[in-house]
Amino acid sequence: MKKLVLLPTAFAMSVMFAACSTTPTTTSQLDQARGDFMAAQSNPSVAANAPLEFKAASDALDRANTAAAKKESLDEIDKLAYIAKQKIATAQEAAKAKQAEADVANAARQRDEIRLQARTAEANNAKAAADRAKADADAARMQAEAAANSARDEAAKNAALQQQLADLQAKQTERGIVITLSDVLFQVDRAELSAEGMRTAQKVADVLAQEPQSIVQVEGFTDSTGTSSHNLELSQRRAESVRNALIGLGVPSAKIATRGYGEAYPVASNSDAGSRQLNRRVEIVLSQNGAPIANRR
């Protein structure tokens, strides 16, 4: 029991003596300076950027270490260690300043580079804008040309249509364009179109095919010979006959209306054969823009 208590005490004593005998003279100031020096040593920037200051710091620490090794007074060691510590800090700061100066130079270079890039980008943008403007101008020119072409086509088509309408002896009236198919295009008292009548119907169908907006009303008329009910019916049949002919030529049936007027609305007197022939007719009223055709008044 007694032995166990004595053992740690002896150990502690031996440690104390060992500490006393092996520790060289040092001070907290010197330990701190040594630590600072190691930190400065492990920073490659210090030796590279502040070699003179680092050398001075190293020498100062050497002097402090030498004083400690010679077991000079603690006060003397402290003084030298303080000088060393300040010189190490000076070297650190000098290195930092040098690094910052290098950063400044580098940043100035970077700034110039960015400015150059900006100018290059500006130039590229200006060129791109010019290219775009040229492309736009080309597109506009082509569009204008196309428009001119289509206007020319339109004009040509219009001229052709006018020619066809002239061939059909069409008359412009307030109800629309009126094409008159005369009696000779029908057999007497019959509704069937003659060969000549079919050719005229073909021309009307051509006009209608070119004018997709147009609608027509086919109106039949007779002379005053015979009963009015017969004439009404005959005029209706002739109008229907023309309508059928047009449908047969490809005109959509929805675009064609018919109306039989009988002996009403004569264009001549009915007093002689020539005048009566003028009254026996079919009129095709054409509305080019698809507007409804007003009835006769």
Added chain:
Amino acid sequence: MMTMNAQWQMLCGMAVLIGLSGCASDKTPATADVAVSRAQVAAATSAGAADLAPAEMQAAREKLMRANQALAAKDYKTAQDLATQASADAQLAQSKANSAKATTAADELQNNIRLLREEVQRANATSQQ
């Protein structure tokens, strides 16, 4: 006997000489060190250390003042020690001031570059729309 006497005289003379030179070597370097440290404090002040490293600057000034007092009191050893410490403090203060200034300049320039870069990017972005 004569030779003995002459030897003694010489020894005495040398001792006096050494003593005198010791006196002179204590006074002259201390005066020089104080002068050096005064110049270093002035250099640190003109580098802006009073603002940028006030603690070190304060220590340097205070030690320089005490070094001057010691010099006046013919305490050359203390004057020399204090002057050396004041020099070290002043050098650190100046170094700190310089690095602070350089760091500020570098940071400012970096900031400028960042702004410039942003501006360029914005300009590119708008012109590409």
